[in-house]
Amino acid sequence: MTCTERDSFHRIREVLNHDRSWSLYALGDLAPAELMHCEWRFTAQDSPAVTLFYRAFDPPVFFAIGSAMALERLLDQAPLPSSLYLHIRPEILALVSERYRRVTTKMMRRMILHEPALVDFTSAEMIAAKNLDELVELYNCRDGQEKEGTFFSPVQVAEGAYFGIRDHGHLVAAAGTHLINRRESVAAVGNVFCLPQYRGKGLGARVTSAVVNTPY
Numbered sequence: 001m002t003c004t005e006r007d008s009f010h011r012i013r014e015v016l017n018h019d020r021s022w023s024l025y026a027l028g029d030l031a032p033a034e035l036m037h038c039e040w041r042f043t044a045q046d047s048p049a050v051t052l053f054y055r056a057f058d059p060p061v062f063f064a065i066g067s068a069m070a071l072e073r074l075l076d077q078a079p080l081p082s083s084l085y086l087h088i089r090p091e092i093l094a095l096v097s098e099r100y101r102r103v104t105t106k107m108m109r110r111m112i113l114h115e116p117a118l119v120d121f122t123s124a125e126m127i128a129a130k131n132l133d134e135l136v137e138l139y140n141c142r143d144g145q146e147k148e149g150t151f152f153s154p155v156q157v158a159e160g161a162y163f164g165i166r167d168h169g170h171l172v173a174a175a176g177t178h179l180i181n182r183r184e185s186v187a188a189v190g191n192v193f194c195l196p197q198y199r200g201k202g203l204g205a206r207v208t209s210a211v212v213n214t215p216y
Contacts, residue, residue: 008040008042009030011042011044012030012040012042012050013027013030013184014048015042015043015048015049015050015065015066016030016050016065018048018065019065020186021110021112022065022089023063023065024110024186024188025063025087025178025179025188026050026052026063026065027181027184027186028178028179028180028181028184028186028187028188029052029054029179029181030181030183030184031179031180031181031183031184033159034054034056034179037054037055037056038052038053038054038055039052039053039055040052041074041077041078042074043066043070043073043074046070047066047067047069047070048066048070049064049065049066049067049070049071049073049074050063050064050065050066050074051063051064051071051074051075052064053081053084056153057085057151059081059082059083059084059085060081060084060085061084061085061086061087062081062084062085062086062087062088062096063087063088064087064088064089064092068091068092068095071092071095072095075095075096075099080099083100084096084100086103086105093105106148113212116212116213118209119202119205119206119208119209120206120209121163121206121207121209121210121213123165123206124163124164124165124206124207124209124210125163125164125165125166126161126162126163126210126214127157127162127163127164127171127174127176128157129154129157129158131164131171132154132157134164134171135157135162135164135171135174137171138164138171138172138173138174138193138195139152139174139191139193141193141195142193146193150190150191151178151190152191156176156177156178156179156191157176159180160176160177160178160179160180160187161176161177161180161211161214161216162174162175162176162177162191162211163175163176163207163210163211163214164207165203165206165207167198172194172195172198172203173193173194173195173198173203173204173206173207174191174192174193174207175189175190175191175192175193175204175207175208175210175211176189176190176191176211177189177190177211178190178191180216182216187216189208189211189212192204192207192208
């Protein structure tokens with residue numbers, strides 16, 4: 001079901017806030033601009049659980065939070081997409097795997113910022129929408145392994161914060177926000193990339209620090 005009714009919205013938000021660190025991306029998808037891409041399912045009274053099919057990408061991204069028993073009931077409510085990009089905990093993998101012929105997994109490590117970053121970022125400059133072509137050109141330099149599991153959209157630049165570092169006028173490193181939802185006080189940093197010949201100089205840390213120290 002879509003998150004259009006007030007009671008539904010509050011129930012989903014309540015469940016997600018049980019574990020904000022794990023639910024960060026889903027909390028970001030509660031932003032009004034994202035709701036058109038979201039298919040939410042949730043338990044009403046019993047064991048709290050929420051699933052999300054985020055359809056702005058192909059394949060859709062699947063997120064889940066809750067007990068295995070409650071999530072199994074949610075998965076059985078309606079047909080599932082033919083393919084998915086998983087954003088789930090290992091203990092839920094079996095529930096999804098039995099519904100698909102093939103499931104490939106990759107562990108994602110998530111870092112949570114608890115205090116301001118102290119790396120000097122004075123040389124990093126904010127990337128405006130007018131510089132989007134330069135940013136796309138930089139990200140096109142990523143090899144296949146570096147691109148795997150990454151998401152980038154021009155909307156992220158327009159609605160978020162992206163910073164880069166230049167060498168002789170050319171963009172050589174960049175980082176930005178995957179999402180920002182000010183109502184939920186959440187943001188996620190992503191698309192951190194530095195050209196291979198410039199690595200080992202701390203440029204990635206500097207552009208990342210510029211992003212997380214930006215007042216939202």
